[in-house]
Amino acid sequence: MSTPQIDATIAALRELLGDRLSTGDSVLDQHSHDEAYTTPARPDAVAFPETTEEVSAILRTCAQHKCPVIPYGIGSSLEGHVVPLHGGITIDTSRMNTVLEIHESDLDAVVEPGVTRTQLNDALRATGLMFTVDPGADATLGGMAATRASGTNTVRYGTMADNVLALEVVLPDGQIIHTGSRARKSSTGYDLTHLFVGSEGTLGIITKLTVKLYGQPEKIAAATCAFPDIASAVDTVILAIQMGLPMARIELLDEVQMRGMNIYNPDLQLPEAPHLFLEFHGTEAGVEEQVESFGEIAREHGGSDFQWATRTEDRNRLWQARHNAYYAGKALRKGCEGVVTDCCVPISALADCIAETKGLIAASGLIAPLVGHVGDGNFHLLILIDPADPSEAERAKALAAEVNELSLKFGGTVSGEHGVGLGKRKYLPQEHGAAYALMGTLKKAIDPDNIMNPGKLVTLN
């Protein structure tokens, strides 16, 4: 993009947005990266629209000047999704953060894209309803939809793909469209909602979402359980799912991660063995029955050291510890940085895939604690590196690459929930084969000038 072009874009947007268009250094820096371990790049300006119509006007202006547009939620993505590789205008949706409608009878809510998951749950508190998708960060719902995020309770309540009913999207030419409806299902036409969920801002910007809600369970019980090895933990989970136990959360933490948990959480002293962290939702009697059935299966597979948390504060402490797994992992090595992986395979292959992964970690000589949403066949490594030692970064990248290859070898995907962004682009042709070219066809059809988050997800020829 030439300087006169970007200057003209900025001048037009300044007229539209006034001081809600920023070119200040600190704002540009803040929008130059996400949480990924990648090279930052600055946008030319950051726009803070407050309405869909403003987003549409911004897109029309950018389309006219063929200026790149990078949608930005809260910057918590993990694969460089929001890095403005080619400069351009970052659209920060933080001022579009109103919970617009809550429909208690329909179990849905309509929100602006800058609403975060905890903000929505706060707004729901009086209703007895809850929004369930919970990635590690307090991400925005727009960003979570764009990356097809999931979390610790996906095994029961689904990913963003399962929980978005309808979207308002501004297309690259500024047109505003509405996909889906508040009806629970429909068979009328191409499923555009699912097309935009997971499109990472490369096809348009989400300006409104209708998401599913669930009634808060009458009873919740959480537990931790130690296992002699990872295969036993995974087999326990497979059997429990086959039996139809409706577990709300089943998280795997390996012995390395547990050592970090014990360092980081002084009140959580658990055996340094592979663990499942569990949660059961239901009626009083239903939860009791789930707990009993799970306990039987676990004990048959060598599960021991059950610790129960039924009081709200104990449960919160447990899940807070799980949500802080990233920091607990980093506590294993002072001053380290972390490189995160995101492998997801059919659950029958999970134990073997993790065993091979463990071999690769050992060969790398690095420390890499493991946590997994084991009910989904999804696990993450946090590869710990010394930022002062470039050779460690290289070895971490090599290890991450080997794990990506393993994901594919075991019939899975190189990302269960973090998305493609920059980091996983090169694996897409291998994972999707001829279907990858079709993704390019769709991108070209919807965004012929390639202005939407260019260089992410799909690389055009």
Place this chain on the structure above:
Amino acid sequence: MSTPQIDATIAALRELLGDRLSTGDSVLDQHSHDEAYTTPARPDAVAFPETTEEVSAILRTCAQHKCPVIPYGIGSSLEGHVVPLHGGITIDTSRMNTVLEIHESDLDAVVEPGVTRTQLNDALRATGLMFTVDPGADATLGGMAATRASGTNTVRYGTMADNVLALEVVLPDGQIIHTGSRARKSSTGYDLTHLFVGSEGTLGIITKLTVKLYGQPEKIAAATCAFPDIASAVDTVILAIQMGLPMARIELLDEVQMRGMNIYNPDLQLPEAPHLFLEFHGTEAGVEEQVESFGEIAREHGGSDFQWATRTEDRNRLWQARHNAYYAGKALRKGCEGVVTDCCVPISALADCIAETKGLIAASGLIAPLVGHVGDGNFHLLILIDPADPSEAERAKALAAEVNELSLKFGGTVSGEHGVGLGKRKYLPQEHGAAYALMGTLKKAIDPDNIMNPGKLVTLN
């Protein structure tokens, strides 16, 4: 299409398929219609491929001659989806009917598109697993995916959109692609699986499906319950869902439908009042608890005359009666034909929408029993007409049109599960607004010569 073109296509396909390309009158007639009340149209020939490679070769040939291609499962669709409006080659997938793989640990199966839902469940019998989506007909899984079908237990187990993990698809140019994987979730790239599910053969042909399975519940109980009016039945369902009762089936049948049920099923003599037909899945204790909780809510809303069916044969009789609702409805009027509607709205609007629908039925002077998947906000009318009286067909079409308008007025969709086909095309611009044009953009990008099921779902300019 010119005669030389179609002759050349048929000659090339005859070479490929031998006597598995048919131009016989009875075969052409059989493939000239589905179950919709529409004007039939014959294909020029019907191909019976046995492999994906053959489908690919057929598509390459048809693409070369720009010859229309109509994918055909078992012909049970309800909106004229398979009618060869412009002639061409119908691809009948009935010879691609092998259950290829069953993965018990992963709860999934890989099947060819001609496998029917009961065939898959028969193949699963020894495993203790089940495939859940159950439209009225014993449809093929390829057809069910293509129309985004659902059924009586969608409220618990989801639609085809929720139950297809991966697809093999042959594109209009003959290219074979694979979408999704057997991993339970993925965030890598555009969601092509959901794009093809519901695309009604207009973007390609499904040649393989990976579908989700569930463990058969330990205990199943079914029941019928009468209500003083439809609003009370709907309110009961709303409250039960809000409370998180995991009901497997909640079907609404109005008093007119119940009269038909009593005529058609001599052993099912129930009060001629609105009814819910229910099913509960779970453990022994869990089902008992669900039954009790539901009973309390229902009685508060005037529910009465509970009839329980816990023995397998009683349950089967009950659901067989429900699955035969179409014939029971027709039993209300000798020698009649039926026109089926398919409205789906947010559940909070369902009672009002049905009340207005009832007013429209009364004004039409026609008989139109109503059944509904009430947990999904979806209901059907079966409008009964005398085929000898053209004015009745006109009044039925007018009534169906009014119901479609109501669907949209109440924030819903003109098809919950039957699809667009021919019958609902004209409502798509109204339902989807600017998003409809985007559907046309996608169709043009994937099928630029418009050979795939032309004239269905989306009408190109």
